[in-house]
Amino acid sequence: MPHGKRKAKSEKSKLAKLAKLQKKKDAPKAAPKIFTKWLMKSEPESRIENGVEMKFSFDDLKKEPNETTCWDGVRNYQARNFMRDQMKVGQSAFYYHSNCKEPGIVGITEIVKEGYVDHTQFDSEDPHFDKSSSKEDPKWIMVDVKYVRKLKRFISLKELKQIHLEHKTNGGPLEKLSLFTRARLSVQPLTEDEFKFILQLEEEDPDEELKEEKS
DNA sequence: GCCAACGTTGGC
DNA sequence: GCCAACGTTGGC
Numbered sequence: 001m002p003h004g005k006r007k008a009k010s011e012k013s014k015l016a017k018l019a020k021l022q023k024k025k026d027a028p029k030a031a032p033k034i035f036t037k038w039l040m041k042s043e044p045e046s047r048i049e050n051g052v053e054m055k056f057s058f059d060d061l062k063k064e065p066n067e068t069t070c071w072d073g074v075r076n077y078q079a080r081n082f083m084r085d086q087m088k089v090g091q092s093a094f095y096y097h098s099n100c101k102e103p104g105i106v107g108i109t110e111i112v113k114e115g116y117v118d119h120t121q122f123d124s125e126d127p128h129f130d131k132s133s134s135k136e137d138p139k140w141i142m143v144d145v146k147y148v149r150k151l152k153r154f155i156s157l158k159e160l161k162q163i164h165l166e167h168k169t170n171g172g173p174l175e176k177l178s179l180f181t182r183a184r185l186s187v188q189p190l191t192e193d194e195f196k197f198i199l200q201l202e203e204e205d206p207d208e209e210l211k212e213e214k215s
Numbered sequence: 216g217c218c219a220a221c222g223t224t225g226g227c
Numbered sequence: 228g229c230c231a232a233c234g235t236t237g238g239c
Binding site: 076182184 | 220221222223
């Protein structure tokens with residue numbers, strides 16, 4: 001009875017779908033985490049993209065008028081949504097040097113202007129030009145960030161990774177750090193605990209840590 | 216400079 | 228709406 005069989009199969013898949021939906025419903029509502037701290041990546045070393053210099057180090061930010069810049073060129077939906085929905089004036093962000101010899105966190109910035117239209121998406125000369133976007137319905141936004149201060153010491157990706165791995169095994173504030181769980185995001189969210197923990201690292205002597213690791 | 220990881224695109 | 232192909236990121 002092919003008809004019945006077909007029906008049985010479709011019933012089954014329907015049930016499976018329902019079960020899946022139910023599971024989703026029952027799952028403890030992963031309360032959408034509210035993030036109040038950030039990590040923003042920038043490339044400190046010279047690289048040419050479509051004839052345009054991409055380098056923008058933490059020192060470059062300090063040289064900007066009012067030590068402030070617009071964070072243009074973000075072309076990733078997750079990153080955009082964080083900027084659009086959660087980033088607020090007054091919040092702190094780590095300044096992270098990526099795609100360079102020594103990747104890691106060099107300093108702290110403050111968000112001084114909330115999401116507004118990123119003009120570079122309309123500029124055909126800009127490496128981040130997006131022909132699929134329109135002025136009537138812009139796709140991409142940016143925020144303004146201001147230099148606050150350098151960290152007392154450079155906190156390398158390597159060091160953070162070691163701690164992350166340790167916390168993943170034994171538990172700890174950096175066990176879910178976006179730098180490793182969502183490595184490619186250029187604007188990453190941090191919880192208060194993650195931010196505090198990393199900030200406190202600047203007080204430690206990295207040599208002492210090294211000694212501890214060796215012993 | 217290589218390439219793994221992962222986000223995006225487009226054919227079906 | 229799936230998923231292969233493609234493009235980009237970014238550590239190494």
